[in-house]
Amino acid sequence: MTLSREQKYRKLNQASPEELEQLKEQVASCPWRQSYHIQPPFGLLNDPNGFAFYEGEYHLFYQWFPLGTFHGMKYWYHTKSTDLAHWENVGIGIEPGDPQDSHGAYSGSGIVKDGELYLMYTGNTRNEEWRRLPYQNLAIMNREGKITKRNEPVIAVVPDGYTDHFRDPKVWRANGEYYCVIGAQRTNGTGCAVMYKSQDLLSWSFLGEVSTGLDDFGYMWECPDYFELNQQGVLLFCPQGLSPEGDRFQNIYQSGYMVGKPVDVRTQKFKHGLFQELDRGFDFYAPQTTETPDGRRILVAWMGLPDVGYPTDHNGWAHCLTLPRELTLRDGKVIQQPVRELKHLRKEEVTAEAVLHNETKSFSGLQGISYELICEFADADAECFGIEFRAGNADKTVLAYDRNTKKVILDRSLSGETIVTDYGSERRCSLDSEKIKFQLFVDTSSVEIFVNDGEEVFTSRIFPSMESTEIRFFAQGGSVTCQASLWKI
Ligand code: FRU
Numbered sequence: 001m002t003l004s005r006e007q008k009y010r011k012l013n014q015a016s017p018e019e020l021e022q023l024k025e026q027v028a029s030c031p032w033r034q035s036y037h038i039q040p041p042f043g044l045l046n047d048p049n050g051f052a053f054y055e056g057e058y059h060l061f062y063q064w065f066p067l068g069t070f071h072g073m074k075y076w077y078h079t080k081s082t083d084l085a086h087w088e089n090v091g092i093g094i095e096p097g098d099p100q101d102s103h104g105a106y107s108g109s110g111i112v113k114d115g116e117l118y119l120m121y122t123g124n125t126r127n128e129e130w131r132r133l134p135y136q137n138l139a140i141m142n143r144e145g146k147i148t149k150r151n152e153p154v155i156a157v158v159p160d161g162y163t164d165h166f167r168d169p170k171v172w173r174a175n176g177e178y179y180c181v182i183g184a185q186r187t188n189g190t191g192c193a194v195m196y197k198s199q200d201l202l203s204w205s206f207l208g209e210v211s212t213g214l215d216d217f218g219y220m221w222e223c224p225d226y227f228e229l230n231q232q233g234v235l236l237f238c239p240q241g242l243s244p245e246g247d248r249f250q251n252i253y254q255s256g257y258m259v260g261k262p263v264d265v266r267t268q269k270f271k272h273g274l275f276q277e278l279d280r281g282f283d284f285y286a287p288q289t290t291e292t293p294d295g296r297r298i299l300v301a302w303m304g305l306p307d308v309g310y311p312t313d314h315n316g317w318a319h320c321l322t323l324p325r326e327l328t329l330r331d332g333k334v335i336q337q338p339v340r341e342l343k344h345l346r347k348e349e350v351t352a353e354a355v356l357h358n359e360t361k362s363f364s365g366l367q368g369i370s371y372e373l374i375c376e377f378a379d380a381d382a383e384c385f386g387i388e389f390r391a392g393n394a395d396k397t398v399l400a401y402d403r404n405t406k407k408v409i410l411d412r413s414l415s416g417e418t419i420v421t422d423y424g425s426e427r428r429c430s431l432d433s434e435k436i437k438f439q440l441f442v443d444t445s446s447v448e449i450f451v452n453d454g455e456e457v458f459t460s461r462i463f464p465s466m467e468s469t470e471i472r473f474f475a476q477g478g479s480v481t482c483q484a485s486l487w488k489i
Pocket of ligand 1: 046047063074106107108122167168222223285286306
């Protein structure tokens with residue numbers, strides 16, 4: 001489908017009431033609307049933006065194109081929550097279309113200053129010759145929740161040495177000053193992140209590139225984020241253009257991090273370890289973090305990827321955000337666990353316990369479309385064991401541990417309506433452990449799997465039939481004990 005510029009850059013107020021009504025009906029008739037994930041009312045959602053705790057509430061915005069499921073004129077849509085579990089739709093946060101964001105209010109971040117929430121974002125603009133000119137802009141939210149855009153960009157030019165792929169400012173405060181990282185592309189066509197400094201969030205000076213030692217690591221780094229945990233520095237970013245390597249880098253674009261000594265803000269030097277992927281699943285991109293009032297580092301990501309079609313496109317909407325995860329560091333690795341507040345979502349509990357021996361078994365009451373499931377496997381001599389969920393006559397999503405290869409495997413080849421298979425239907429990662437614990441958050445069209453308390457996470461959309469509600473536990477080539485608890489959500 002080739003889209004005209006007029007179609008791509010349509011604003012919400014250009015749609016007639018009838019068109020919007022029709023769009024809402026189309027969305028309402030979709031079987032795959034989520035029940036507890038943040039999803040757009042209609043249109044396309046992508047990156048989380050402006051995630052911050054302000055005036056007693058978490059504010060979380062996302063990239064939103066209302067009038068299609070392609071990447072068009074991006075708005076910031078605003079949601080908020082008091083507990084990170086239940087979210088309320090607030091409405092449009094930042095509306096694009098002014099000279100500093102004429103072709104979209106692209107991604108950015110939020111930080112509280114002097115009782116107001118400062119939102120720094122990229123204004124995507126195109127000039128008469130259709131040349132892209134990115135501006136870094138500010139919008140400020142006051143206590144009444146009113147958001148006011150500043151007309152003047154706070155960073156109006158791309159420094160020498162970088163192309164117009166220059167976006168996604170993430171701001172933080174350290175030693176009484178503000179810093180930000182911006183995703184960039186060098187003029188030689190390689191990706192990197194650059195750093196700026198400010199006293200007041202309004203006037204910024206360019207410091208230079210975050211000096212990582214990755215001189216040729218993809219053609220563009222999107223959505224960088226930087227924070228410190230246990231006196232270590234963590235740089236998150238999304239490099240585009242990496243080739244698959246074994247089980248790694250299987251998706252179209254990657255999201256990952258490097259841990260090291262805190263960035264030296266005077267020299268921008270960052271001495272770091274290897275780039276590691278945050279998630280092992282099929283649908284995860286553009287993560288953004290924030291800090292809670294009690295000092296936890298929380299991450300939310302887009303449960304989707306750019307340039308890939310999804311089955312709900314025909315229903316007038318696409319994508320959702322992941323659940324919030326708490327990050328901690330262990331031996332240079334980021335461990336991710338569902339935030340404890342997600343327990344507020346738990347309703348009635350059902351449990352089961354069994355020894356499985358070369359068989360596949362279901363338990364009464366253990367089934368559903370929307371639930372949290374914890375299953376712990378131990379005492380295995382089976383070659384392979386695991387679960388099939390959202391299973392029915394034709395569908396099943398299979399999560400297994402293969403003891404021979406010591407790998408966790410997620411197979412969505414039979415997960416229902418097909419999602420583009422160009423990038424395969426199976427994801428694997430190594431895990432050497434006698435005990436295997438799977439914690440799953442299953443919603444109508446997604447699953448987030450935390451393995452061994454967040455050592456690995458697999459995040460994926462799945463599109464099974466509403467009749468596919470079974471959960472089956474299996475052991476092949478021997479036996480395993482299994483203990484399961486399910487909470488309806
Ligand atoms: C990442 C991204 C960002 C950009 C935004 C536009 O998915 O491409 O780099 O700011 O999405 O929606």
